Amino acid sequence: MSFGTLPLLVSLLAVQAQSPKPSQPSATSATLVASTPLPGQPNLLVSGIPPVPSGLERRVHPYLESRSALLLDVADDGKQVLIATRFADVNQLHIVESPMGARTQLTFTPEPIAEAQFLPGTLETLIYRQDVGGGEFFQLYRLDRSTGRSELLTDGKSRHESFKISQDGQWLAYSGTGRNGKDTDVYVAPASNPRQARRVTEAEGAWLPVDFSRDGSKLLVQQVRSVADVDLHVVDLKTNALRQLTPKEGMGGVADALFTPDGQGVYLLTDRYSDFSELYRLELAKAPDTGVPLSLTRSIPWNVEKLVLSPDGRQLALSVNEDGASRIYLVNTRTQALEPVSLPQGVLTELKFPHRRSDTLFFSLTTARSPADVWRLDLRTKKTERWTRSEVGGLNTGAFAEPERVRYASTAGVQVPAYLYLPVGRSGKVPVVTVFHGGPEGQSRPTFNPFVQFLVTELKMAVLLPNVRGSEGYGKAYRAMDDGVKREQSLADIGATLDFIASHPRLDASRVGVYGGSYGGYMVLATAAFFPERIQAVVDVVGISSLPSFLQNTQAYRRDLRRAEYGDERDPEVRKVQERISPLGAVERIRAALYVQQGKNDPRVPQSEAEQVVKAVRARGADVWYMLALDEGHGFNKKPNKDYALTTAFMFLEKHLSPEPSAPPEPK
CATH class of the missing domain: 3.40.50.1820 (Alpha/Beta hydrolase fold, catalytic domain)
Incomplete structure (x- = not known):
């Protein structure tokens, strides 16, 4: 097991010292059931559980040593990937610089990290989201790789659901409950000074950022009432004007959405118009009064779950859930032709184009016999290349x-x-x-x-x-x-x-x-x-x-x-x-x-x-x-x-x- 070059240390204690500790939700202040601390693990209270036989511990141990490599982001030039994987107790951020290369650990906190991105234009700055103790009161942090230190970007006490970074790296959008502790608003801030965040939505319910236009002038946001009732809106970031893009009548889910390269249209995954989530293109000037838009994936009788757009705007990559297994489809944005890509039977967890390359696509894939790992697809040859191989306790996965x-x-x-x-x-x-x-x-x-x-x-x-x-x-x-x-x-x-x-x-x-x-x-x-x-x-x-x-x-x-x-x-x-x-x-x-x-x-x-x-x-x-x-x-x-x-x-x-x-x- 190689850790690569000297890792950069991130101290969670230093991060926490800069802000109040996030509030920890709990429905009860005391344990109703009489329990005692587990010897050697006082953080676990147990009741009625007998000691584990040593023979069972030995048999189980290799299975518990399995780990995965979750794709989080890709460097602009496609030569590095950012992953979450575990070498100690919880998932931390790592860099991989070549296919099957060493996983160089960047963070060393006692709490897991499952979402992070490079700040576009640099590999030295990362934005990540993390909570404390599983309470899900997530905060945003900025990691400076040159010093190995993290800075708290949010208020340290309210809950933050998700974040997006503009493609030029100038703007950061995130959701948060800071206004009243119940409703989730969307905030936008200069990435260079997130303390200058301003609310761009202020309404009842859950509102989440979805995508910046390439010029950074507009932001897609979604209003979530349930998984089956989601509306998509666009915010003009100069005027804060909010306009609904999905019809006010009826309802449907929104799996994903992206601006077209010119910012005048939106690619939308929704099941509003059929039983499954399909890909549509909406024109901003006409939405929502366009009737039923033309589906670009009507021939696929399954949910389209994820989509990403190549930097040159010529190709969309889709992840489709076909009876539980995933398949990648490529869509020519000019001809709307669909092209399936063969993969082992498994499930995709992420799709990413590098910001400056349209010929390569990265994805995470897990199968029944192997944990999630990172792969690269060469879009010219349609050949795949494995970038990580996660361990399974030395067991024969075959x-x-x-x-x-x-x-x-x-x-x-x-x-x-x-x-x-x-x-x-x-x-x-x-x-x-x-x-x-x-x-x-x-x-x-x-x-x-x-x-x-x-x-x-x-x-x-x-x-x-x-x-x-x-x-x-x-x-x-x-x-x-x-x-x-x-x-x-x-x-x-x-x-x-x-x-x-x-x-x-x-x-x-x-x-x-x-x-x-x-x-x-x-x-x-x-x-x-x-x-x-x-x-x-x-x-x-x-x-x-x-x-x-x-x-x-x-x-x-x-x-x-x-x-x-x-x-x-x-x-x-x-x-x-x-x-x-x-x-x-x-x-x-x-x-x-x-x-x-x-x-x-x-x-x-x-x-x-x-x-x-x-x-x-x-x-x-x-x-x-x-x-x-x-x-x-x-x-x-x-x-x-x-x-x-x-x-x-x-x-x-x-x-x-x-x-x-x-x-x-x-x-x-």
Whole structure:
């Protein structure tokens, strides 16, 4: 493992000393469940969890050492890439200067960094976004590589959702809740002096920057009410005039948008005019009164997810989600001709053109057998070149399982798409773990997942990843099937999933576990409460136990967004349905073993959601495992915490689903 040349040190303590510490959201001020610090990891409070057998630790260890390389940005000339990868406990910024070259680490903070960009025109200055303790109160920082020091650019206390930099490097746009702590406004500032930021939107709801025109005179912004209800606007940065570009009638999502090179038009990805997100071109002078614009991708019956425009303006590169896997399409902006590019089956996480090169495209790709890595596509030859190769603990990734696409029937004519992983080398029926994704507008896709691979390869269990109604990727009608009170109908997909398991010749319906995080946590608790006889083990990670209390206690800046998805709990009729389908109201029916994992600083699904279900199930005399991470939020980003959460989840599932666990828990 090479770290390259002497890394530049960034001190988070120095950054924090320049500003007040961001406020840390928490729905509860104290732990409701009696817990004790884990020996050696006092930031983890545990209750009811036995010690991990050393034999299991040794088997799990290589899987936990996997890392990925996430593409964040590309140098103007395409000769360097900026990535996020982990060599210690969390993802940090690194530079790679050649294909398969050394990863030179730039930041060394105790908190992860997942978004960063070069300031155009220089490689010495980076802008990045980071929070503290998983609380998601993100701040913007500027890293000066010549000194290795970072400077806080935002107020240090409100939440900042995203940022954009103009192509000439003169302007910085970002979103923030500084005005009232609830609504997210868009700010624009000179990149040389971000303290001179001014608000260019000031309205209720969530507003986010999207793209600067090439001359820096205009900014695209989007107003987000829900994933299915987004409007695109343009701001004249000289006058602050705001004009809506999408029609005022109707609604639709906006996946992405970019100015044309002359700034007189916009390339837009939206599902407003069809069931899938398609590419359109809008003329600013005519929008929004243009009727239905011409789709440039009508021949592709899947969601177009990302788009980037070459510097010369002659070519668009698109990422398309084809039944869960990604494909790149190239679009000639003059002829509108579409050209697909062949890739291994996997999922693209980013697309980037260098600012001064139109002949090369960089992307991140992950497959079921390999973590995300950076690749370069030569647009002249259509040949790919690998720039990073992320490690997987020394394991032979060729032995990892590949998923099979399956579909099975549910109610109302719904066909549930899913991915099924089956173990090799084990005869007869095998235990199965069903993994429900979060969102709810998420999607299980063929990405690398060490949790799945350990279950399949080492524990010889099957893993089923369903995309129940409400999932992204299969059209907006499918995505909307669980909105509001229709969520009650989506519970039928749990029953359909269990029926599929019972009908499959390789799956043992008497040994079924469920695992899920966030909304997936709600789904596993709902499985336990409403299908109690059909499962044996439940792992709930930062999950919702009561829809009304979740909506009341989630952070104010996101409450209206979630009401658009789950329904408004203040409406008595809606609340009746929410209470009827909330697992907390049916805990007396839960028979499966339960393991709950939670982050104390979670701004989305607060700590109270975890602890109220643990307390209620234990009141019935049932044994429940519980883990609370004091320095995490909505999930686990720090390696020691993630390692313990995954290892104990393996121990729990093996205990309850395997007839002969590989190693019994050691006595205390």
